Amino acid sequence: MNCKQVRRLLRTRSLKMDQALEVELQDHLHQCPSCQQAFAARIKLNRQIRENQPLIVPPLDREHYWLDLRQRLKPYETLTHRHFFSFMPDPALVTAAGLLILIIMVTTLPFHLAPEVRVQSSAHHEERAIRVLSVQSPDVDLTVTRYELQDSPTVVLYIRQVPLNLQEVRNQHE
């Protein structure tokens, strides 16, 4: 028997072998301190495994265990059988949340990417460029548009088609 065969033998779980093989193994172990060490380590580990294996669960009061679990399950039970749509919040809240998200989106989006539109200013009859940024939400049926006048700090937020009697809103920031 050589070192390779010993290492292969060590990989087997039980280390069971016939007498002839055992004699061969013993012969090799006498000559090879490295295999002797590896074999001793494996024997020690196997003994530890054997001693730890028969783990008997202490007697369990099944009724008590089940009742305890049922108690802990109670808050979850309703969740398990609840219809998905019962989680949906009030439509007014959804609308308000949608509106808020849109305003945040419009006010935070990079404005320089918005298309430039040239318009005739009514006050001075001169052509001015404005940038228009629109975000639409089909979920809540509304459109938020942000206009920005060229060379002017004025920003107009224009919101339309809002359900639930929300009025048209204009926010003017100077």
Place this chain on the structure above:
Amino acid sequence: MISRDSITTAINACLAGDPESFRLIVESYQNRLIRLAYRYVHDWEEAKDVSQEVFIKVYYSLKSVDPKKSFEAWILRITVNLCLDRLRQRQIRYRHAPLVEKLYTPSFEQPDAALQGREELLALHRSLEALNDRQRTVFILRELEDLSFAEIAQVLRCRETTVRVHLFLAKKKLEALLDHPALSKGEE
């Protein structure tokens, strides 16, 4: 062991609004889960608590049970993950404990009265703590819980060859640690 059909029937009954039918699943697996959890947490009460937490998770996820996949592998995977979570929480607590507590608090509980004082028996538990999560799980499932490589691969969602490699590495490490117990303390 409970058959796949019985599990499916029990799950369907639960989903139809009969939580009592969940008892069949609980009673079929409770001992096994407690035993497995104990291998990690080394405390029977905590192992029982982990097993209940597993059943709560299972109950809560009954809708997502895939009848084509192994229910047993799934429930064992939940147990292993919860146990590893507990150990991580324990490590965090241990790390933040005052110095005196660190010096006198054992890193695991005594298994039971019969094993108290048998230092040699505890050596394996102590060495297991020095393994990484994968190696420890593979070793526990294979050598202590006697699962096949295929079953472990299902639990860990990996290939059988990966399981074999983890087991080989775990054994090598354990052998070294059992020979030189100081190594496991030094690694902490």
